[in-house]
Amino acid sequence: MDFSVLLGDIPTLLAVVLGVPAVLVAYIVGSEYLVRRLPDKNRPQVRPWIWVGPSLLLVTGFLLLPAIATIFQSFEDNHGAFIGLQNYATQLADFPSGGAWVAIRNNIIIWLLFYTLFVLAFGLALAVLFDRVPYETVVKSLIFMPMAISSVALGVIWKFMYSYQPLGAPQTGTVNAVVTFFRHDPVAWLQDQWPNGLGVLNNVALIGAATWGITGFAMVILSAALKGIPGELLEAARVDGAGELTVFRRVIFPLMMPTIVVVGTTLVIFALKAFDVVYVMTNGNYGTDVLALRMYNFLYLSHNNAAASSVAIILLIAVIPVLVFNLRQFRAVEARR
Amino acid sequence: MAVLKPFEDQTGIKVSYESTRDEDAILTSRVAAGNPPDLAAAPSPQLLAQFAKQGKVIPLNDAVDMSALQSSTSKSWIDLGEPNGDGKLYQIFAWAAVKGLIWYDPKNFQAKGYSVPKTFDDLTSLQSQIKSSGTTPWCITLESGSASGWPASDWLKEIVLSQSGPDVYDKWVAGTQKWTSPEIKSAFQTWGQILGPNDSNVYGGKQFMLATNFGDVGTPMFQNPPKCFMLNQASFITTFFTSANPSLQPGTDFNFFPLPDVSSQFTGAHVVAGDSFSMFKDTPQARKLIQYLTTAQAQDIWVKRGGKLAVNKQVPLTDYPDVLSKESAQIIVNTQIAKYDATDNMPADMRSAAWKALLDFVSNQSKLDSILANLDKVQATAYHS
Numbered sequence: 001m002d003f004s005v006l007l008g009d010i011p012t013l014l015a016v017v018l019g020v021p022a023v024l025v026a027y028i029v030g031s032e033y034l035v036r037r038l039p040d041k042n043r044p045q046v047r048p049w050i051w052v053g054p055s056l057l058l059v060t061g062f063l064l065l066p067a068i069a070t071i072f073q074s075f076e077d078n079h080g081a082f083i084g085l086q087n088y089a090t091q092l093a094d095f096p097s098g099g100a101w102v103a104i105r106n107n108i109i110i111w112l113l114f115y116t117l118f119v120l121a122f123g124l125a126l127a128v129l130f131d132r133v134p135y136e137t138v139v140k141s142l143i144f145m146p147m148a149i150s151s152v153a154l155g156v157i158w159k160f161m162y163s164y165q166p167l168g169a170p171q172t173g174t175v176n177a178v179v180t181f182f183r184h185d186p187v188a189w190l191q192d193q194w195p196n197g198l199g200v201l202n203n204v205a206l207i208g209a210a211t212w213g214i215t216g217f218a219m220v221i222l223s224a225a226l227k228g229i230p231g232e233l234l235e236a237a238r239v240d241g242a243g244e245l246t247v248f249r250r251v252i253f254p255l256m257m258p259t260i261v262v263v264g265t266t267l268v269i270f271a272l273k274a275f276d277v278v279y280v281m282t283n284g285n286y287g288t289d290v291l292a293l294r295m296y297n298f299l300y301l302s303h304n305n306a307a308a309s310s311v312a313i314i315l316l317i318a319v320i321p322v323l324v325f326n327l328r329q330f331r332a333v334e335a336r337r
Numbered sequence: 338m339a340v341l342k343p344f345e346d347q348t349g350i351k352v353s354y355e356s357t358r359d360e361d362a363i364l365t366s367r368v369a370a371g372n373p374p375d376l377a378a379a380p381s382p383q384l385l386a387q388f389a390k391q392g393k394v395i396p397l398n399d400a401v402d403m404s405a406l407q408s409s410t411s412k413s414w415i416d417l418g419e420p421n422g423d424g425k426l427y428q429i430f431a432w433a434a435v436k437g438l439i440w441y442d443p444k445n446f447q448a449k450g451y452s453v454p455k456t457f458d459d460l461t462s463l464q465s466q467i468k469s470s471g472t473t474p475w476c477i478t479l480e481s482g483s484a485s486g487w488p489a490s491d492w493l494k495e496i497v498l499s500q501s502g503p504d505v506y507d508k509w510v511a512g513t514q515k516w517t518s519p520e521i522k523s524a525f526q527t528w529g530q531i532l533g534p535n536d537s538n539v540y541g542g543k544q545f546m547l548a549t550n551f552g553d554v555g556t557p558m559f560q561n562p563p564k565c566f567m568l569n570q571a572s573f574i575t576t577f578f579t580s581a582n583p584s585l586q587p588g589t590d591f592n593f594f595p596l597p598d599v600s601s602q603f604t605g606a607h608v609v610a611g612d613s614f615s616m617f618k619d620t621p622q623a624r625k626l627i628q629y630l631t632t633a634q635a636q637d638i639w640v641k642r643g644g645k646l647a648v649n650k651q652v653p654l655t656d657y658p659d660v661l662s663k664e665s666a667q668i669i670v671n672t673q674i675a676k677y678d679a680t681d682n683m684p685a686d687m688r689s690a691a692w693k694a695l696l697d698f699v700s701n702q703s704k705l706d707s708i709l710a711n712l713d714k715v716q717a718t719a720y721h722s
Contacts, residue, residue, distance in 0.1 A: 164548040166541035169557075169564075188544035191700075283483040285696055286547070300362040302686035302719070303387070 027054070067316070074309035087310035100311060102199075103289040108318060110203045111271040111290065118211040119267050120260065123218025127226055128248065130219075140223065144216030151213060155280030158209035162189040162281075191286050199287030206288060210277045214270065218263050225259035226252065258333050265326040272319050291315040340638045344629045350622045358482070360384070361685060368393050373617035376627060381681035382428055383688070385615040386420035389427035394615045396425040400624040401631055409633065409649045413675050418613065431630050432645040433611035434571045435665045436678060437495035438593040440555070440578075445563050457597045461530065464538060467566050473540040475531065476558050476565035478549035479696060486692030488551045490680045491608070492531070492569055493695065497524040498606045500599040503674050510679045512687070512720040516712035522705070527599060529702050536699060540565040543699050552577040559585065569596065571610065572665040576643065587659045595668060606674035610681060611648060640666075687719040 007013070031050040035043055077083045091100040126143060130136045146154065163173030167185055171177040176186040187201075194201035229252060237247050275292035282288045284297070291311055298308035341352045355374070357363050361384060367373050368388060379385050388394045397418075406415065406429070418428040439460075446452070449470070454460040464474040479488050498506045501520040508514035509521060516522075536543045540557050541564075555578045557564035568574075572593075578585050585591060598604045614630055616623050629635050633651035640647050643658045646666045657663040669675075680688045694708045 162548075164541075164544055166545050169541075186544075188548045191544060191547040193700075279483065283485055285485055285693060286700070296362075297686070297689070300365055300685075301689050302684075303365070304686075 070309045070312050073306055074313045076306050078304050078306045087307055088314075090307065091310055091314060100291065100294055100314060102287055103284075103291045103294045103311075104314070104318075106199075106203055106287075106289060107272050107274065107291050107315075110200065111207060111274050112268055114204055114207045115210060115271040115274070116264055116267045118207060119214055119218045120264055122211065122215045123222050123263070124256075124260070126215070126219045127223035128252070131223065131226055140216075140219065143219055146213045147216045149213065151210075151276035152280050154209060154213045155277050158212070158277075159190070159281055161209075162205060164188040164191075190282050190288075193287050197287070202282065202286055203288055206277055206281055209281065210274065213277075214267070218267065221263050222256065222259060225256045229255050258329070258336070261329050262326070262333065265322055265329060268322045269319060269326070272315065272322070291318070339642065340630075340635055343634065343638070344626060348622075348625055350625060352626065364388075368617065375618045375620055375623035376614055376616055378431070378612050378614045380610075380612055381688075382417055382420070382613045382677070383682050383685065385428050385613060386682075387684075388615065388617075389420055394427050394617060395619045396427060397429060397616060397627060398424075398426050400616060400619075401426070401429060401628045406631055409651050410631070411648075411650065411675075413677075414611070414648050417677050428613040428615045429627060429631050430611045430613050430648045432636060432639045433609055433648050433669060434573050434646060435595075435668050436491050436571045436608040436610055437569060437596045438572060438665065439567050439569050439596055440558075440574065440591055440593045441567050442558055442563065442590060443588075443592050444590065445558075445566055449566075451566070453594045454597055457599050460597050464531070464567075468533070468538060472563065473538055473565050474567055475539045476554050476568040477532075477539050477546050478551050478554040479546050479699065480548060480550045484692065485547075486694075486696045487680070488554070488570065489528075489695035489699065490688075490691055491571065492528050493524055493691075494608045494676075494679045495569075495596050496527050496599055497521060497679070498608055498674065498676050499596065499603055500524055500527060502600075502603045503606065503676060506676050506679060510682045512683070512716050516709045516716060517706075522709060525698060525705055525709070529698075529705075532699070532702070535702070546699055547696060553581070555591070556581060559590070572646065572662065575661060587661045591661075593661065593665075603674060606676070607668065608678055609669060609675050610678040684719040687715055690715040690719070 035047055035050060038046060074087055075082060075084060077086070093099045095101055096105070126140075130139050133139070149157075160172075161174050162176070163171075164176060164186055165171050165173075167180075171180050171186055175189060180186050189205040190202050192201050193199040233251055233255075234247055237251050242250065273292055274290050275296065278284055278288055278290050278293050279296070284290065284293045291314060295308045295311040295315065298304045298311060302308075341354065345351060360377075360379060364373070364377055364379070364384065373393070377385070385394060403426070410430070414430045414433075415426065418426050418430065420427060441453075449467075451463060451466070454463050467474040477488065477492075479486055481487055494506075497509060497520065500523065505514055505520045514521065532538055536546060539546055541549070551570070552574075554568050554570060555574065558566065558568060559578070559582055575587060575591070578591055579587075595607065598606070614627055616627055631649065633647070633649045636647035636649045637652050637656055639645040640652055640656050640662070641658055643662060646657075646662065646669055654663055654666055657666055680691050683691070690712055694712050697708050698705060
């Protein structure tokens with residue numbers, strides 16, 4: 001990157017480096033000065049709004065208004081004329097293989113189910129098992145490391161992992177090297193639409209790569225929740241004669257439930273937003289399309305903003321129930337504290 | 338970029354240069370945001386032509402020396418730079434490549450007593466001869482990230498042009514020739530004959546074709562014993578051959594022949610491609626740079642680095658670094674029917690649907706009718722957005 005461009009415009013640089021903090025400080029000091037002049041009983045009503053104000057403004061300007069504009073645009077054709085539900089009709093035409101159906105199926109069934117389950121299962125198992133070994137921190141850091149890799153790099157790495165050579169040639173991909181070691185024919189993991197062209201295999205292969213990247217995140221949060229369980233409870237259960245499995249099932253698991261639900265719903269949102277791994281590894285070919293990629297293609301390949309908007313709204317509708325549920329859970333967890 | 342250095346030295350203008358693998362998205366965003374670069378190059382003229390239609394690109398007629406351009410560059414390249422047909426030049430081509438070259442290892446051919454096919458029938462009988470000896474005749478690999486499938490479109494374009502001629506080809510590019518029409522369908526079927534039933538003429542079958550990067554297409558051909566004997570790729574592929582296997586010598590270890598004419602009615606028809614430049618901001622520096630890129634001096638630098646062919650006819654044939662690029666430069670000069678890369682000239686969503694369709698065709702050739710019907714649907718909307 002050429003940083004000399006920064007120095008090319010000194011006034012702008014100064015305005016950004018000095019001006020932005022100055023405005024923030026002025027806002028805080030100025031509004032606090034005004035609040036102090038209010039009668040005592042009004043202050044608690046006004047002060048929160050002063051502090052929330054800037055973020056509220058930003059969220060409105062950069063999230064809410066564009067979202068509303070997107071909704072409007074989804075009812076228009078690409079030249080801005082109102083066409084009602086026609087964009088949605090195109091996206092939802094020709095069930096089950098036409099329109100957006102493949103992407104909807106992949107997001108709402110395959111990604112949502114497998115991605116969430118894989119990450120939760122691995123995260124929970126790793127958190128619980130590593131809790132019992134002395135080298136816990138080291139292993140946990142290792143598992144967490146893929147989180148630091150960009151998803152594009154992750155996709156490239158896993159493309160090598162899944163690399164395919166015909167039967168008889170030396171397998172350069174790790175996964176196929178293992179598979180052929182057990183005398184099974186090599187598999188084109190990212191292209192093979194097993195079973196019967198339904199595309200479960202290659203979608204799950206993509207999900208496997210994504211899982212590798214995010215498991216550390218789930219593990220760390222679940223591990224923190226595990227550490228929060230009081231030792232006396234486990235002790236008491238063991239004294240009462242419970243085996244380790246029973247302790248996990250009857251004590252640890254129920255106590256961790258609120259955290260599992262929060263992590264799970266966050267993962268569901270990640271699953272619905274899936275884009276980068278698919279874009280890098282298959283570009284949505286071979287029945288692996290997802291909604292976010294479809295939206296991107298309408299936007300940048302077809303230059304059809306209206307169709308892209310309708311896909312964005314379909315994605316939004318799919319996310320809303322999870323979002324509501326997630327917020328409720330957050331509140332429930334907060335209330336319990 | 339080495340090509341920019343003499344320009345910077347001569348004019349004192351410093352060129353800041355950015356590259357991306359995702360040009361459609363980045364250039365579109367920057368143009369929409371009113372912050373385009375002074376100049377942009379694109380591997381397909383379609384993207385720049387689209388901006389030209391939107392009035393975002395500045396005509397070059399008074400920026401470049403038109404009479405010099407007309408004397409140094411053949412008319413078909415200048416016509417391609419005038420997408421609106423109003424005599425306004427919006428793009429200039431800096432370098433070219435010949436598509437549809439069949440590469441082979443002359444030593445393998447000699448060892449087996451195969452000879453270079455002169456006609457399409459020769460080619461099909463050669464491939465059955467190779468197949469009966471127990472080896473797959475072809476290497477074809479189609480993976481290319483978000484552009485997967487494009488190497489298959491090279492086959493299709495060459496066959497359409499050579500089998501059904503330039504008129505069908507032009508109508509096909511313009512979106513007025515239906516994909517389900519007999520001409521396009523038979524081009525798919527001709528390619529299907531090359532692939533063989535269930536892609537059995539191709540090394541590794543469909544899995545290997547779909548899973549392997551286009552740049553690795555030559556690897557099995559140079560193994561001992563060879564896994565395949567022929568592959569189809571544009572002239573740039575030699576850089577992939579030699580970077581994977583530096584001991585390979587052009588001419589002795591790999592050579593090419595043009596795809597034989599599918600129909601004798603259209604002899605010497607070839608698909609060509611190239612990178613083009615457009616000007617988005619009218620600055621004196623941008624004008625100087627785009628003028629410079631049309632000159633033999635600039636294009637000579639690309640030529641000498643190998644793999645690229647000059648559009649400017651004044652670049653001497655002796656400057657090509659090896660015998661093969663000299664030969665392909667001669668093909669560019671001698672081609673009787675030169676047509677620009679069809680899919681690169683289609684709207685981006687048509688092009689991307691065509692790539693996907695070819696991947697689907699490779700996966701299951703028997704689905705051809707439904708694949709073509711789907712392409713017709715895309716064609717109906719892609720040209721009107």
